[in-house]
Amino acid sequence: MNEMQILDTVIVGGGAAGLTAAQVLGRARRAVTVVDTGAPRNAPAEHMHGYLGHDGLNPAELLALGRREAQAYGVRVLAGAATAVRRDGDLVEVTVGGEVLRARTLLVATGLTDVLPDVPGVAERFGRDAIHCPFCHGYEVRDRPLAVLGGDNPAMSVHQALMIPQWSRDLIFFTNGLEIDGADRARIEARGTRIVDGAVAGLVVDGDALRAVRLADGTEIEREAVFVGPRLVPQDELLLQLGAVRGENGFVPVDPMGGVLPGVWAAGNVVNPMAQVIVAAGAGSTAAAAISAHLLERDIAADLDAAALAR
Numbered sequence: 001m002n003e004m005q006i007l008d009t010v011i012v013g014g015g016a017a018g019l020t021a022a023q024v025l026g027r028a029r030r031a032v033t034v035v036d037t038g039a040p041r042n043a044p045a046e047h048m049h050g051y052l053g054h055d056g057l058n059p060a061e062l063l064a065l066g067r068r069e070a071q072a073y074g075v076r077v078l079a080g081a082a083t084a085v086r087r088d089g090d091l092v093e094v095t096v097g098g099e100v101l102r103a104r105t106l107l108v109a110t111g112l113t114d115v116l117p118d119v120p121g122v123a124e125r126f127g128r129d130a131i132h133c134p135f136c137h138g139y140e141v142r143d144r145p146l147a148v149l150g151g152d153n154p155a156m157s158v159h160q161a162l163m164i165p166q167w168s169r170d171l172i173f174f175t176n177g178l179e180i181d182g183a184d185r186a187r188i189e190a191r192g193t194r195i196v197d198g199a200v201a202g203l204v205v206d207g208d209a210l211r212a213v214r215l216a217d218g219t220e221i222e223r224e225a226v227f228v229g230p231r232l233v234p235q236d237e238l239l240l241q242l243g244a245v246r247g248e249n250g251f252v253p254v255d256p257m258g259g260v261l262p263g264v265w266a267a268g269n270v271v272n273p274m275a276q277v278i279v280a281a282g283a284g285s286t287a288a289a290a291i292s293a294h295l296l297e298r299d300i301a302a303d304l305d306a307a308a309l310a311r
């Protein structure tokens, strides 16, 4: 790319949200660069579920397909981290290593970080048999001896303790220091879930599989998979640099088209912790439509100015 080229759109983040937007805008013949560090949230999982037509696909394969599809429409995919963004008049300037990308619009699709409970074994097993999302992995562990492990996200842990019996009746909720009030305790126990209070010392792994949960007193209770409730932290530094402010839920609010600030959109987990892959892709598509409409209005205004000058 010519260093001075003004792009139509810079997309930061090449996950489902960013690449879907890239494909839509590339097909709309816009000049688009996707900047990506290549660390999507679901990278630890071998299979992706809940995506129509791609159930069970490896998540990396979906993104490889998405990159190839976008590139076929002229989208540039640049490996690297966007570390800074600033406005320059109507344009945005995004710094990636030694390169500064200048663009008329910006889409931030940088995802979120799962901050896992600080229990030995959880990080190593995350996405395999330490899991957080029953819609993603619940079916695969149906009817097996399961656990819910309390962590920094009490609401999620309680929700899991209530919900996981849908997949397996053999469930133990290790509160791991979480205070569970009487009403929640009654609801959880009514679902047939056993509650074990006290600290958890770690997960016990045999070969390449979870075998048990170890309590602080050394007791090991056999389990084949454990649900954890990560704290969800948006990777929204670029939005904050531009002046966006997080809302009460800890995420920057967006309008229904993903708009954050004039000329700036966001899509996927960076602004919506609930977005599954298909929802993130949908949000990317929606934002792309809004970006396209914005660029069109600017193009029409420029054409009108040029026509007036020519008269």
Ligand SMILES: Cc1cc2nc3c(=O)[nH]c(=O)nc-3n(C[C@H](O)[C@H](O)[C@H](O)COP(=O)(O)OP(=O)(O)OC[C@H]3O[C@@H](n4cnc5c(N)ncnc54)[C@H](O)[C@@H]3O)c2cc1C
Pocket (backbone or CB within 6 Å): 012, 013, 014, 015, 016, 017, 018, 035, 036, 037, 038, 039, 040, 041, 042, 043, 044, 045, 047, 048, 049, 050, 051, 080, 081, 082, 083, 109, 110, 111, 112, 114, 126, 127, 133, 135, 136, 137, 235, 267, 268, 269, 270, 275, 276, 277, 278, 280
């Ligand atoms: C273990 C696990 C399993 C999951 N399984 C499923 C499943 O089966 N089905 C399902 O629907 N959902 C699943 N999910 C949820 C899924 O990961 C998200 O829905 C999806 O990743 C959201 O897409 P996204 O494009 O918003 O973000 P991401 O996929 O996280 O993509 C964000 C991209 O932005 C890049 N990035 C971040 N910051 C920068 C920067 N500053 N500069 C450049 N690039 C940057 C990252 O490297 C990444 O490539 C799972 C999640 C986890 C944790």
